[in-house]
Amino acid sequence: MDLVKILSVLLALTHPLMSTANPPVTDADVARLSGLLEDLASRYGGDVNDKVTANQVTIRSLEATLNRLVSDNAHLKASVSLLEEAASQKAQLQDISQRLAAMEASNLKPREPDIPCSLPFTEVFGRCVYADSSKSGTWEEMRQHCRTMDSDLVIIKSADFMWHLIRHLRDIGQDRSDYWVGGHRKSNAAPFQWVDGTPMKMGTPFWGHLNDYKNQQPYDGRNELHVCMYGKGFYFFHSCSLNHKQPPICQRR
Structure with missing residues (x-):
């Protein structure tokens, strides 16, 4: 209703300007219009500012929330x-x-011989x-003897195979001798290897100790190039000289 009044007053004030036949606008008309405008501003101005401020706060809050979500x-x-x-x-x-x-289980499991063992060979741990x-x-002589068979x-x-092999020697009553095995080296400076070319593992649990009981390693003699299982040393590995003579333990290919 207040807006309608204001528009009516504005029309009344501007109408005389369009036609010189009408009386001019008086100070009372201007004062009346000014009063109406002030009254309108006092009624709605605060609400509009509050709403604008509230909307600005809401927008900033939404922007902060969006940034946090990102x-x-x-x-x-x-x-x-x-x-x-x-x-x-x-x-x-x-x-x-x-x-x-799987590899560990495979190493522990006895390997089946490719063909059944025929005399004089016996199956020991596969x-x-x-x-x-x-x-x-x-x-060298005993290796050649094995090759003839x-x-x-x-x-x-494998330590498991070694254990079964020693037990086999005891079971057949042949644990009173040293035996040649397939380990050797070309010189004292060269590493030990098996007859198939693979390197030998040193130390525990295969090798016996030297006289000081502290080192599990081969002897340093110049001719200690071949490996034997030493009967008096619980059948651990020892390096034996070229001239040493003893039986072999042969293994079928």
Whole structure:
């Protein structure tokens, strides 16, 4: 209703300006219009300012919320990426663990001979072996003797196989002698290897100790180039001289 009054007064004031026939606008008319405008401003001006201020606050709050959501989203993506990477690494570790477990189980499980063992060879922990106590000679001579039986000096890479082999010697009553095995080296400076070319493992649990009981290693003699299982030393490995003579333990290829 107040707006209608104001418009009516404005029309009344401007109408005389359009026609010179009408009387001029008086001070009373201007004062009346001014009073109406002041009254309108006092009624609605505060509400409008408050609403504008409230809207500005709301907009700033929404902008802050949006910025926080964008930041949280970036952190969330980074966290998801880290979780995915951790899951991938866990899967890789599980795969490696399973492979190692399978390899360990394979090493512990006796390997079946490729063909049934025929006399004079006997199956020991999946190998066909023959401790020929009827023969005695140097390492080279006994290796050649094994070759005449389509075999070679025994290779012992597993502590389990070594344990079963020693028990076999005791079971057949042939644990009173030293035996040649298939380990050798070309010189004192060269590493020991098996007759198939693979390196020998040194130290525990295969090698015996020197006289000081502190070192599990070969003797340093110039001719200590071949490996034997030393009967008096609980059948641990020892380096033996070129001229030493003893029986062989042969293994079928």
